[in-house]
Amino acid sequence: METAAYISDENLVLFWPSLIGVMAIALAHLFAPRFRFLHKPDNIWVPMSAGIALAYVFMDIFPHLAKSKANFGYVGVNPIYELLARNIYLVALIGFAVYLGIVLAEMAFRKDPAAREITFREAPVFIKIEYLSLAAYNFLIGYLIAEQVTHRAEPAVLFAIAMAVHFAGLDYLARGHFPKVYDDFMRYASAAAVLAGWVSGVVVEITNASLDIWYSFLAGGIIVIAAVYELPHIHTQRQYWAFVVGAALFSLLILSIGYIGK
Template sequence: MTLLATGICALCLAALHLEARFFAPTLDAPRSPWLSAAGGAAAAYVFVHIFPGLCEGQETLRRTGWAIVSVLDRHVFLIALGGLLVFYGLERTALAARGGRSGPPVSPSQQGVFWLHLVSFALYNFLIGYLLVNRVHPGPVSLFTYFAAMALHMAGNDHALRRHFTDDYRKCGRKVLALAVVCGWACGAVLHVHEAVLALLFAFLAGGVVMNTMKDEIPLDGSGNYPAFAAGAAGYAALLLLL
């Protein structure tokens, strides 16, 4: 039953990428309050649910006795920082190719930028799908909160990628990302890693969620929607505390 439930969640996340374009009129600029609320909810999930879990993951790492643990401290949080830096670098690359946030989508002549983003976000979606099955805290409530937060987060990612790479993303990008989620779930169903590795994977995901959420809420042009973002964050944080 658990595998079936996570499989359904993976298919729903994949369908989100395939069908998100139908919601484009509602989500497009000026910055939609729905996107801001979704970003706030995803950020709340990271700060209220994942980050406290990273403290447990840090203790799990210390108990492994791995050599790297004796060299570095705060390993889990360094991985989270790494996730943030990776996606910050990707965003800067896309903005440079566009000539700024208000510039046109990346041109077909800059395919390298598109493929760099596509491969990176495919691996990111693969990780999201994998962690549907292999979460630090198993159980239906954990699955629901993780799925809901990732669905909201991926809606924002889809919107950002469609804005950067309009035609290329519409033609093949969304299909690759949808497939990546399902492949991640399938891998998670047959391959289980050490709980310390699981903590590191969640740490990287946390850093990525923070960056991919905040990059659209604090742009230099001020197009974020603070009231909607704050409402989404407060509402989802309250839900997580109640469950």
């Protein structure tokens, strides 16, 4: 790793959109339960947020990884790093498996009616691991928003929009599962983690190969969280079309800016 030249003359114009984007995600964590539109019986925001998040994975992250895999001449620091760098989609599968295991354990615990009343301190170890992993998930996202300025052509704010919407829906659901854990710990930990990740991304720059490994792991996690937490809340045609609209609009946004294939 080396110190990032993030705030150079050519990157200064992108510094503020990046900071605004990560602040939007932090605010979504802190105030999502207060958004009244999330509490409507026929909630369309959660399906729409899933559509946006999945569109980002399939229309941007995976095409970027495909291009990087074709262009990079990876030099392995060690055999494991070399394996992951040369098999980048394996990392996405690993991310998928890790997050799926954590989420399924949490869902089984949630069947206990008393689970809603637990605090973070009282929670079982695997619940703590889940929420700490979500904080790590946020740290990674904050880091990637900062890193995109030097590694990728697209505006960092594009990624931030997708993640702010994604987390608004996700946090609404998380609070419904464990209100005290969310109110007392998760929203603050997630907001702090995404900001800390952004600061780390400004200060430290990692190699393209390492960044792609992180991106791929994140893609697997986004797919699990959207599929297991958000998509099951589609019960009506209106909610289904909200998912379609979210995915379509964000896909069109990515295509219109012209980053796919560059």
